[in-house]
Amino acid sequence: MQGFRRYVIRRLMLLVFVIWCILTIMFGLFQLLPGDPTSIFIDSNFSPDMIERQKELWGLNDPIWLQYLRYIRNMALFDFGQSFFQIAPVSEIMADKVKNTALMIVPALVISIVLGTVIGAIAGWRRGSKFEQSTVATSLFLHSAPSFFVGILVLMVFSYQLRWLPPGGMVSLGGPDGFWEMIVARDYWVHLILPGLVLVSREITGPILLLRSSMLEVKGSDFLDILRAKGLPERQIVTHATRNALLPLVTYIAVMTGLLFQGQVLLEIIFAWPGIGRELVQALNDLDYPVAQAALYVMALVTLALNFIADLLYGVIDPRVTYE
Amino acid sequence: MTDIRAVRTDLSRIRRRGPLARFGEAVLRNLANLKVLLRYPSAIVGLTLMTVFILVAIFAPLIAPYGPFEVTYTAERAVIRLSAPSMNNLFGTTNQGMDVFSQLVWGSRVALMVGLLSALGSVLLGTLIGLFSGYFGGWIDEVLMRATDVAFGIPFLPFAMVVISIAQPSLGLVILLVIFFLWRTTARVIRSQVLSLKTRPFVWAAKAAGAGHMKILFLHIAPNVLPLSFLYVAIGVQTGVMLEAALSFLGFGDPHVQSWGIMLNAAFQAGAMRTAWWWVLPPGLALSAFVLSVFMITRAYEELLNPRLRSI
Numbered sequence: 001m002q003g004f005r006r007y008v009i010r011r012l013m014l015l016v017f018v019i020w021c022i023l024t025i026m027f028g029l030f031q032l033l034p035g036d037p038t039s040i041f042i043d044s045n046f047s048p049d050m051i052e053r054q055k056e057l058w059g060l061n062d063p064i065w066l067q068y069l070r071y072i073r074n075m076a077l078f079d080f081g082q083s084f085f086q087i088a089p090v091s092e093i094m095a096d097k098v099k100n101t102a103l104m105i106v107p108a109l110v111i112s113i114v115l116g117t118v119i120g121a122i123a124g125w126r127r128g129s130k131f132e133q134s135t136v137a138t139s140l141f142l143h144s145a146p147s148f149f150v151g152i153l154v155l156m157v158f159s160y161q162l163r164w165l166p167p168g169g170m171v172s173l174g175g176p177d178g179f180w181e182m183i184v185a186r187d188y189w190v191h192l193i194l195p196g197l198v199l200v201s202r203e204i205t206g207p208i209l210l211l212r213s214s215m216l217e218v219k220g221s222d223f224l225d226i227l228r229a230k231g232l233p234e235r236q237i238v239t240h241a242t243r244n245a246l247l248p249l250v251t252y253i254a255v256m257t258g259l260l261f262q263g264q265v266l267l268e269i270i271f272a273w274p275g276i277g278r279e280l281v282q283a284l285n286d287l288d289y290p291v292a293q294a295a296l297y298v299m300a301l302v303t304l305a306l307n308f309i310a311d312l313l314y315g316v317i318d319p320r321v322t323y324e
Numbered sequence: 325m326t327d328i329r330a331v332r333t334d335l336s337r338i339r340r341r342g343p344l345a346r347f348g349e350a351v352l353r354n355l356a357n358l359k360v361l362l363r364y365p366s367a368i369v370g371l372t373l374m375t376v377f378i379l380v381a382i383f384a385p386l387i388a389p390y391g392p393f394e395v396t397y398t399a400e401r402a403v404i405r406l407s408a409p410s411m412n413n414l415f416g417t418t419n420q421g422m423d424v425f426s427q428l429v430w431g432s433r434v435a436l437m438v439g440l441l442s443a444l445g446s447v448l449l450g451t452l453i454g455l456f457s458g459y460f461g462g463w464i465d466e467v468l469m470r471a472t473d474v475a476f477g478i479p480f481l482p483f484a485m486v487v488i489s490i491a492q493p494s495l496g497l498v499i500l501l502v503i504f505f506l507w508r509t510t511a512r513v514i515r516s517q518v519l520s521l522k523t524r525p526f527v528w529a530a531k532a533a534g535a536g537h538m539k540i541l542f543l544h545i546a547p548n549v550l551p552l553s554f555l556y557v558a559i560g561v562q563t564g565v566m567l568e569a570a571l572s573f574l575g576f577g578d579p580h581v582q583s584w585g586i587m588l589n590a591a592f593q594a595g596a597m598r599t600a601w602w603w604v605l606p607p608g609l610a611l612s613a614f615v616l617s618v619f620m621i622t623r624a625y626e627e628l629l630n631p632r633l634r635s636i
Contacts, residue, residue: 014473021474026486033490144619148573149608152588155595155603262479266570270592279480281574296486298478305573307476310544 007059008312015308020072022300026293027071031064033289078296085286090294093279098298099277100170101268105260107192108199113253115200116207121242123208126216136212139205150267151198155270158194166191168272199260206256207249216243254310258303350547354554360623370620377614381432388426392582409602416602419594428581428606434583435614438495438568442502443560449503449554450510451546456608457511458518459541465472468511475508478514481570489574497625500565510556517549555625562618569611584611 055061060072080090123132159167170191170311218241220226227237265277272278276295283291332359380387384629390396395403403421407413415424457468465618484501491497522545530544571577572585573592584607596603 014470017470018474018477022477025474025478029486029490105542109492139622141616144562144615146569146608146611148570149588149612152592152597152604152608156601160598167625199560262367262481265481265485265574269574277482284485285575292486292489296482300477303479304477 011308011311012297015304018304019301023075023245023297024068026296027068028204030293071117075297077099080297081290083291084288086288086291089291093291094276094298096301097274097279097295100273101261101264101277103170103188103272104192104195104199104267104275105257105264108196108203109253109257111261112203113207113249116204117211117242117246117249119204120208120211121238121245124212124245125219125238125241127216127219132212135208139208142201143205143209145202147202147263148270150201151195151267151270154194154198165194168270170273193232194283195267195273198267202263203260205257206252210249210252211242211245214248215241218245231245241270251310251314254306254313258306261302326617347542347546350543350550354547354550357551358554358625360628361621362465364624364627366620367624368622373613373617376437377432377617380429381436382586384429384433387421388429390423390426392427392430393422394426396423397421408600414581415606416600418590418603419596419600424587424603424606427587428584428610430582430608431584431587431607432614434495434581435565435568437616438499438502439561439565439582439618442499442506442564442568443557445499445503446506446560446564447510447553447557450507450556451488451514451549451571453507453511454514455518455541455546455549458515459522459537459545472508473512475504480505480567481574484567484571485574485576488571493576495581498565498568498576498578501571502567505567506556506560506563510553510560513556514549515553517552519546521548527612551629555622555629558618558622558625562615562622565611565618566615584608 004100051286078091080094082088083090084218085092119135123135126132155167158165168191170188221244224237224241225241232240267273268275268278269281276298280292280299281293283289283295347563361371396413397403405419405421406418409416413423413425415428418427453468453472457465480501482504484498487501488497527540527544530540536545567624568577568583569585569588572583573589575585575589575593577583577589579586587607588604588611591597591600591603591607594600594603
């Protein structure tokens with residue numbers, strides 16, 4: 001346990017260090033912007049006097065090290081300032097968009113993991129069968145297909161040609177608002193079908209392939225023979241085997257969520273889903289830099305946090321891992 | 325007597341070649357070993373497809389009837405906008421009257437260039453970092469691996485989008501960003517391989533024979549990680565092309581070149597998904613076929629390196 005505690009502390013320090021590095025890189029990047037924020041934000045009617053006052057207000061006349069320290073403090077406290085174009089604090093916008101992104105990712109993830117586990121376990125158990133071969137081939141194919149083109153394809157077929165499903169957005173105009181109202185509304189689920197399907201088609205391949213290979217390993221272990229000798233029915237033996245094969249999946253889920261967050265940008269653009277990725281693209285097009293950097297920062301934080309959790313879980317779940 | 329003399333001349337011949345030449349030979353030997361890939365049906369399919377792409381890219385000026393940005397006109401000098409596939413425009417035209425087939429052909433050049441440059445760049449960087457980090461350990465390892473951690477913490481697409489919108493969009497920048505994203509995995513994998521290699525007897529033997537660090541690293545250890553590096557070149561080509569397409573699709577591509585991602589972006593912006601399927605499908609399918617062909621080669625190569633995968 002001593003070793004584990006030391007490991008957690010070390011890992012936590014590393015996390016803080018990486019976040020600090022990323023923040024510094026971001027600070028440098030946004031310093032490279034041509035001109036300063038006032039040139040984007042302030043229209044030409046402002047007198048030089050007013051511009052000067054605005055600069056003073058934003059602390060743009062302070063020495064660079066002071067600006068840097070202030071920047072780090074604000075970011076650490078999630079104080080992202082005001083959006084240039086939307087009349088709201090950036091932190092509020094972020095909270096809203098992260099929620100919307102989660103509304104797409106979480107259902108898709110749950111389906112991918114549950115369904116992927118079952119399919120992968122069966123495939124691994126029936127090694128060499130037609131089912132296993134076709135599952136593996138399909139998964140590899142889906143895994144390497146460019147998912148944004150898959151998204152465009154399903155949109156063309158199901159929304160524009162067949163007109164079965166809405167072509168984008170999270171709810172219809174004037175549809176349900178608010179978190180709880182929405183997740184019980186049929187409207188939201190209908191909008192989720194297409195992007196959800198595309199997400200699942202890619203994300204499900206991970207659990208399938210992982211569970212198949214870990215099942216192959218568990219399948220040869222002695223404890224299954226003992227269960228057989230006890231006279232357990234085959235179905236229960238599969239359950240026992242699956243529980244053991246699940247170990248690597250737990251850490252994989254965290255890593256998967258982190259990666260998923262990145263590809264999310266494309267799906268949100270294609271399906272006009274008002275999530276954080278789409279917000280970032282829009283902010284960059286509008287030169288709304290406070291929003292853009294907050295979005296980048298939040299995405300990096302989520303990725304890092306999930307990786308951190310994955311690392312910790314790895315040790316907690318598998319007692320064979322030591323921290324010497 | 326004669327035997328010893330033969331050995332001696334042999335030895336001196338080995339010594340005469342410089343370390344660089346010997347490293348180059350190791351690279352060539354590994355490349356020659358790739359012949360084994362032809363035993364895998366999936367690799368043959370992948371290589372055939374890739375050959376087609378390469379030929380199209382090389383002979384693009386002969387194949388494409390129009391330039392990548394050339395507007396096509398009817399006999400009456402009217403722009404042919406959004407025309408469905410016809411004899412004149414094999415895959416139809418865009419809303420600006422450009423020939424989709426020609427754009428597709430020119431796009432193969434961009435895909436190959438982006439794929440190759442980003443893969444080679446990232447693998448070179450990643451392999452070097454992995455080699456140094458794994459072999460020397462200590463503070464060098466610490467610094468390089470923490471840099472890798474930072475690189476892993478940055479979500480690629482969002483980061484690349486921010487950088488591109490701050491600088492100017494250009495193909496070179498996109499390739500640089502992809503390299504920045506890809507080297508980290510190679511570095512980690514190569515490092516762990518080096519960690520295991522450096523404890524092997526042949527490394528002690530080289531040390532005992534008085535070889536210096538650089539000699540051990542590049543003549544004895546590096547040739548053994550080359551197969552892995554090659555694997556990451558293949559993976560890099562695939563990922564690089566995908567990332568360029570994704571960035572271009574989002575509107576952060578180089579406006580001066582015509583890539584498949586940029587075609588998809590233009591089609592998407594123009595709402596061609598409703599009206600002009602012939603504009604959307606070709607770039608998307610070309611991209612998928614390209615990625616798939618690399619993937620099939622990679623998969624066969626992976627099976628070659630790791631026989632445990634060989635169960636499908």
